[in-house]
Amino acid sequence: MNLNTLRTSVWLLTALLASPSLMANDMNPTIQPATDQAVTDEGLPSFYPQLKQQMTYSDSWLSGNFTDFSQWQAQSRETLRSLLLTPDSTKDFAPQAIEKQDRGSYTAEKVAFNLTDESRVDALLLTPKSAGPHPAVILLHDHGAKFDIGKEKMIKPWGNNEQLDSAQAWADKFFTGRFVGDELAKRGYVVLAVDALGWGSRGPIKYEQQQALASNFFNLGRSLAGLMAYEDMRATDFLASLEQVDKQRIGVVGFSMGAYRAWQLAALSDKVAATAAVSWIGTYDGLMTPGNNVLRGQSAFYMLHPGLPTRFDFPDVASVAAPKPMLLFNGGKDKLFPTQSVEDAYAKMHKVWQSQRADSKLQTKIWPELGHVFYQEQQEEVFSFLDQWLKP
Structure with a gap:
């Protein structure tokens, strides 16, 4: 053994003796790899509890980081708007009436207009026959993994018996x-309903296609x-642009x-004067639980804005x-929205309205006895709420 080899051997031995943890690893083959390198059965990284702890909602009004509410x-509105990853449209609406049906005290129309620069869509529009301008409501349809109808879930369709049967069955169920x-x-409201991408005339998408659709939006630098x-x-x-609509009374x-x-929408748009939301509210912490749809991908991508959860909770x-x-209803037997999560979200929101002396x-x-539904008794309370805030 030459002098250089001897010096190297001595150096390696010294380093080994100075590193007991390294010696222990070499001598104890039963040591297991770290458990935070895996993925849970729910599709979460096994270290997700540490990530959840970093969701401090620093942009929340309740964070204590702000003093001027306006x-x-x-x-916050500017932040939310930027997180949509969608530029402003420049095209005029250029509406066109397609067909009309008389429904007694009001008329139903199929209309087409430019929803964005890329999409011209069909919509359903209901207009009272009485003299306007009228209060108006934009109706936003559910998901339900039922894509053959969208706007037709909210407004009765015509001219297609198969579509009508599908819509009526949905109305009967929910x-x-x-x-x-x-x-x-x-009741005297102008009403508009439009399909979201993937539903009705803009679909029907297949359930299992949602993941790829959302991924491809990210590939395009956008967000579904x-x-x-x-x-x-x-x-x-568009609804506010109609001459028969009172622009100050849109719900x-x-x-x-x-x-x-x-x-x-109420958070993003000043044009919304009153809001009724039935069967979707909770906290991230309360909804990120095993079995919840929030963790399943697919449908969740329609409600997932990259970067938002570290800054804002849902409420x-x-x-x-x-x-x-604003009115929010939930069912006590709704398996999708655990009651505690709903109550926590309600409590957060009441603190905000109370801070503005507007809790009423x-x-x-x-x-307590209802599930994931919007039944007639609930509807009547919603209508009374809208009348209170949107009718003179």
Whole structure:
């Protein structure tokens, strides 16, 4: 052995003796790899508890980081708008009437208009025959993994018996057999419903295609959830542009995914004067639980804005609409939204409205015997709420 080899051997031995942990690893083959390198059965990284702890919602009004509510609201709306990853449209709406049906005290129309620069869509529009301008409501349909109908879930369709049968069956299951839009039109409201991408005339997408659709939006530098949110804003702008509509009295009503869209729209748009959201609210912490749809991908991508959860909880987003009137209903037997998560979200929101001395404008209620539905009794309370805030 030459002198250089001897020196190297001595150096290696010294380093080994100075590293007991290394010696232990070499001598004890039973040591297991770290457990935080895997993925859970729910598709979460095994270290997700540490990531959840970093979701501090620093942009929440309740964070203590803000003192001026108007400034916070404007800043939050700007942040939310930027997270949509969707640029403003430049095209005029250029509406066109396709066909019309007389429904007694109101008319039903199929209309086409430019929803965005890329999409010209069909919509359903109901207009009272009485003299206007009228209060108006934009109706936002649910998900339900039922894609053959979208706007037709809210407004009764015509001219296609298969579509009508599908819509009526949906109304029977979730709405006590009624079409919410038609009930509102009977009460003197102009009503608009538009398909989200993937539903009705803009689909039908297959359930298992949602993941690829959302991924491809990211590939294109955009967001599926952001597109849906922005399209809801544009649909509201279109409704406000109609001469028969009182622009100061526009409300939004949504069920299930449509409820998420409703309070999100109220947060994003000044044109919304009152909001009713049925069967979609909770906290991230309370909804990120085993078996919940939030963790399953697919449908969740329609409500997933990259980067948002570290800055805002769901009720924080809804609270950007404060102190405007808002109603939220949930079912006590709704398996998708655990009661504790709903109550926690309600409590957060009441703190925000209370901070603006407007708690009377926030109405929240859990219907203990109901599940994921929007039944007639709930509808009647929603209609009374809208009448209170949108009718003179």
